[in-house]
Amino acid sequence: MEFKVEKGGLDGTPKEEIFYFIDFSKLSNVNDLMKVLASMGFGISNKNPYFAEIKEFLDMDRPVKMK
Numbered sequence: 001m002e003f004k005v006e007k008g009g010l011d012g013t014p015k016e017e018i019f020y021f022i023d024f025s026k027l028s029n030v031n032d033l034m035k036v037l038a039s040m041g042f043g044i045s046n047k048n049p050y051f052a053e054i055k056e057f058l059d060m061d062r063p064v065k066m067k
Helices: 030-039 051-057
Strands: none
Touching: none
């Protein structure tokens, strides 16, 4: 994967997908951090050694199988 730095923001409908890095200095509280993390769609494998420790926080009704 290669990154190309773009200047400026989006104006109108984007013709290509553009990724933005999080500027953590703009976050002012834990709720801001929670919003950023929730938007990223984190997941964890059931084979992860810490799976049992965070299982209570997982959406066990919607598993996704990796191919």
